[in-house]
Amino acid sequence: MPIYNAPLKDMEFILNDVFQAEQFWQGNENLAHLDMATANAVLEEMAKFSKNVILDLNRPADEEGGAQFNNGVVTTPKGFKEAFRQFAEGGWVGLGAPEEWGGQNMPKMLTVLADEMIWSTNPSFMLYPLLTVGAGMAINDRASQEQKETYLPKFYTGEWSGTMCLTEPHSGTDLGIIKTKAESNEDGSYNITGTKIFITSGEHDLSENIIHLVLAKTPNAPAGSRGISLFIVPKFLVNDDGSLGERNAVSAGSIEHKMGIKGSATCVMNFDGAKGYMVGNENEGLAGMFVMMNYERLSMGIQGVGAAEFAYQNAAQYATDRLQGRASTGAKSPEKPADSILVHGDVRRMLLNVRANNEASRAFAVYVGQQLDITKYSTDPEAVRKATDRVALLTPIAKAYLTDKALDSALEAQMCFGGHGYIREWGMEQCIRDLRISQIYEGTNGVQAIDLIGRKTTKCNGAYIAEYIAEIREFAQGLDALAIKAATLETCQQLEDITKFIVEQSKLNPDFANSIAVDYLHAVGLLSFVYMYARISKAAAAKDDSYFQNKLVLANYYVAKVLPDLSARIQRIQAGAELVMQLPEDYFTAQA
């Protein structure tokens, strides 16, 4: 059976030593309730829950076919109901939610670490509360006081759950062309009619009610994305006293059969004149949805970190135990029939690649979490402005770069198992199948890259990244003779140069940015990870313990063995768009 132990020591190191979390919390009146002891206690509790409760439900949920659909009713996998009850009773649904509505008001830089453990041990399970958290965030931001009072407390007790209904069969990335209609009733409510697909947790048996947040168009709405409104559509209508009323005209038509996350019910939802209530202003629904997008997209990045950590732990254990061949330098364990495969450079290469990406990914998630916390909790307008820009810049990295690197990592970890990695019982292949969706949903990684290079870079003439590079440079210049210093400064220069090139080229050729967006996203990802290693190195160098001293070796490994990808990315960007765009459309399907 797959193993998992939460990396608590690394998590504490990142919070405490790399980002001086306690100092940050105590210096902020809205977070002064939190200290490291409490944060560690939270993480220790989640470490137990993830290892003792949901890890063992993960493989059976996949093996037994996942969520089941029968006549509009969805049954979640064995054990999910009881585990979710425990999860809700532990207050985990509202871990980051406002105390006012029953949440625990924990900052994102802590919740990302708790979330990582759930992603490591049972990603299908994680998706049930995740959508509730997202829906709660949108309601908290945009809904009326009455709507908040009606729905939010029920979310954080786990009695009710939420969904986000955006996609339609013909409309995914391009939400401007959705067809779902909202026709107003005399009582101020709306009748919602249409079909939504890929609705995570659209129907299930974990909660008494399901509150759908639905994008739809009112009759005379402007065309495109400026004519979309947001509606609350409950599965059961809610009586004035808060009790459940009649069943609304919304139902699951089927669930998807997927590559992975089979325990998560991905539903086709049919709205047949279902009663809905507008949230916020008419035609401003998309903005309402995007309120929580920065948070959700970071969560997908954490899915990557969690999966890659799980993959690493299992691969490292397997490699330690598996005896095969002899070291190039002579037998290391002559008393055994063969040496552990850890003696082979190629096996170490794979494990170090995974670990180097994991440690930087985790630090980066906490860094972005901290920026989100500044936007939410800080009272300093300039700090909020800076953090808001930083979050805008880095959200696509957090979503796409972390999940791209996570898939690479999980694949390398699987390879450490040889043929056994392909056999289901080891859990590695499920890890890859479950992880793969993180690159696709919440905006594909290609769409993230286009967001990064468009709205976040060329549109502001590179201002966001310039400010980011300035921060990194300042940090690096303050480092002592650590080897990482030179690499960080050089990477800053390379990113500055290539960004300037991109901003210029984009003005000359409208196709330029889109055609090299993913390469730029990876370039900014590499810069970000070098920055994380600069921060990790500084913190580790201050600790007199081989466990932390080894982090300096890993940082050097990163620079020597992972960072070289930057030169390839830059060359591709410099090669431009022409060769990408010049072939006619019918070239692609012309009969070969």
Added chain:
Amino acid sequence: MPIYNAPLKDMEFILNDVFQAEQFWQGNENLAHLDMATANAVLEEMAKFSKNVILDLNRPADEEGGAQFNNGVVTTPKGFKEAFRQFAEGGWVGLGAPEEWGGQNMPKMLTVLADEMIWSTNPSFMLYPLLTVGAGMAINDRASQEQKETYLPKFYTGEWSGTMCLTEPHSGTDLGIIKTKAESNEDGSYNITGTKIFITSGEHDLSENIIHLVLAKTPNAPAGSRGISLFIVPKFLVNDDGSLGERNAVSAGSIEHKMGIKGSATCVMNFDGAKGYMVGNENEGLAGMFVMMNYERLSMGIQGVGAAEFAYQNAAQYATDRLQGRASTGAKSPEKPADSILVHGDVRRMLLNVRANNEASRAFAVYVGQQLDITKYSTDPEAVRKATDRVALLTPIAKAYLTDKALDSALEAQMCFGGHGYIREWGMEQCIRDLRISQIYEGTNGVQAIDLIGRKTTKCNGAYIAEYIAEIREFAQGLDALAIKAATLETCQQLEDITKFIVEQSKLNPDFANSIAVDYLHAVGLLSFVYMYARISKAAAAKDDSYFQNKLVLANYYVAKVLPDLSARIQRIQAGAELVMQLPEDYFTAQA
């Protein structure tokens, strides 16, 4: 449902224009029976079989759970039995086998293309005849005349099938530590006892008898790989008149539950004193197995090409049909609600990456096939010597580089589908699951890289690659002003330099080669693909047709957008082994 149309036009172009196949065949007395018309007819027949017969069996075989095991009996998926009968009656099992035993004696440079179509449409199906072909090759090379007469004709009619039994639970890459025993009987036969795992087609219902080729150790055999012998162990013993006799003491204990290729039965085989017959000389069994390894490993590369071609065709069709968003340069189809996603540079980038790798992969497979044909059919000793060295060098590339690039390609193709790529009905996720094994079996790609850098490079001081580079240089220098010329010559120089560095460093540090082997494998892969584009470009430039002229664009795309990976690979090689090896073994599992 997934689509597939065999790329016959490209296949003919590669055979006829790129490699002047007919001239090669007609110039060789042992191949003079073959002309392009016959070759095209063979490919057209296989195009029909793959599209009309086995494609439709592929998804059901996966959806319905694959091969089924009940009490030692394996049932293949619905339709496999009838399809295999058709396949065998069409003479496809013996397509490349000697006419003497009922084969069709077709050269490898043709059979790789036929094989590709089966890999595209039904990889699980392909594995049944593939192992028979491999076993037949080993028997043809090493067995006695009587053994050949007994088994080979039955293989090529499809009445009997073959397996290769190497791996044991504790012994995969390291075959030197196998435990299966062979004790001699007075009649010259042996009793074979042991457990073999991961035995493809170890048990099934497609043939009347199954002939296992088994590696085992005789009682006083030397330790390690020099003490391994090869045995024929039939499922049913064969009477003197060739009819089936009693059931032998070999049986399937279970089948594996895998990530993919679920239609292929991967068996645990128990040998309980089963009667076996030695093939070739005692203690020379491993060499017997390796006879067919060069062929089998190329087949795994073709699995990659086939899967990536299937993925490409489906992704290109989906991208053409899917309307979403608008072109950066303004609406391309203003009459429609949105443009085809082919207007987006990032979608084109993905499709072109896949296609650029596919076309080079296919050409490379034919190139290596031709080299194998020279070793088999040529009467010129120097040509045979050169081709033998070339095959030795390039087999790891054909196996590992082609499958590594194929997985990258299939993943990019899946991404073109957005969320739909994650849904089983589109067939993309199965393609990836089925393909993944090609990087793992027949020696993991890491093991291939170590073979390349060890036995094939440092051991001969780089002689094999020097001769390969000389050939490429000579070819490139003969090119006219094509842009590919400079890139090819520069890549030759880079590979020459880095190979020299590797040969030197390997002498100084025994861990060096292993730790950078995969990077070197990819560097040689990139050189090989640039070489293929040099050859494709020359052939395409001679044709006055936009279909072929577009290949020059694709060649330039390859140089601009794919080849830059070389600089990253070289940097990693230059960074050496130290950072890979310096951490202690317990670092990897120390509790984080």
